[in-house]
Amino acid sequence: MIKNQLEEVRKHIEDACRRAGRNPEEVTLIAVSKTKPVPMLMEAYDAGARDFGENKVQEILNKKPELPEDIRWHMIGHLQRNKVHQVIDKAVLIHSVDSLRLAQQIEADAAKLGLDVDILLEVNVAREESKYGFLMEEVEDAIMRIKDFPHVHIKGLMTIAPFVDNPEENRGIFKKLFEFAVDIGGKNIDNVTMSVLSMGMTGDYEVAIEEGATMVRVGTGIFGSR
Ligand SMILES: *Cc1c(COP(=O)(O)O)cnc(C)c1O
Numbered sequence: 001m002i003k004n005q006l007e008e009v010r011k012h013i014e015d016a017c018r019r020a021g022r023n024p025e026e027v028t029l030i031a032v033s034k035t036k037p038v039p040m041l042m043e044a045y046d047a048g049a050r051d052f053g054e055n056k057v058q059e060i061l062n063k064k065p066e067l068p069e070d071i072r073w074h075m076i077g078h079l080q081r082n083k084v085h086q087v088i089d090k091a092v093l094i095h096s097v098d099s100l101r102l103a104q105q106i107e108a109d110a111a112k113l114g115l116d117v118d119i120l121l122e123v124n125v126a127r128e129e130s131k132y133g134f135l136m137e138e139v140e141d142a143i144m145r146i147k148d149f150p151h152v153h154i155k156g157l158m159t160i161a162p163f164v165d166n167p168e169e170n171r172g173i174f175k176k177l178f179e180f181a182v183d184i185g186g187k188n189i190d191n192v193t194m195s196v197l198s199m200g201m202t203g204d205y206e207v208a209i210e211e212g213a214t215m216v217r218v219g220t221g222i223f224g225s226r
């Protein structure tokens with residue numbers, strides 16, 4: 001049952017926070033509902049979920065009108081520039097900004113629609129060929145350009161860690177991104193905060209929380225396998 005799975009995940013989040021001496025209220029659980037049908041999302045909603053993550057624009061467009069309006073939709077998947085205008089007024093946060101060109105497109109469409117758009121920069125910490133995202137050494141330069149975009153606001157960083165058998169293998173990745181975020185945050189750059197660290201999925205969210213995640217994106221652990 002989705003309700004039980006959700007409660008289980010929440011308990012694990014609280015345990016991880018306790019181990020790390022953190023307040024569980026600092027951690028937002030995003031229920032990653034990609035490929036799952038509306039009734040399953042409604043079940044999670046009834047069990048208290050309000051933050052949902054999708055990796056395709058079309059799925060947000062299809063599901064949003066069918067579900068309560070107080071749901072916060074998070075765009076977590078690779079975003080094509082020609083779809084930006086469809087999603088920027090529907091998602092509360094775009095986690096997956098992986099190029100300067102995408103950020104420029106968001107700025108252009110946001111200006112046109114008179115919107116302010118909150119984003120995270122996706123960082124390919126593990127330098128995996130198959131993954132989108134900035135390499136660590138590219139992030140600061142991107143931030144120094146995007147900070148001047150009037151309609152785009154950088155709220156932090158996101159990473160998708162490698163798929164591993166033992167989540168401990170990803171601890172170093174999470175630690176590295178946390179330290180980097182602290183470093184950037186300390187520079188007090190105008191229009192840039194590092195208040196959000198979106199890291200950790202079903203296999204590794206507890207380790208991610210121990211290392212400072214403020215948003216965890218859990219799909220399988222709530223909705224079952226895809
Ligand atoms: C699918 C997905 C998740 C959730 O993955 P699970 O392993 O099912 O928890 C998290 N983040 C992103 C970007 C995803 O695409």
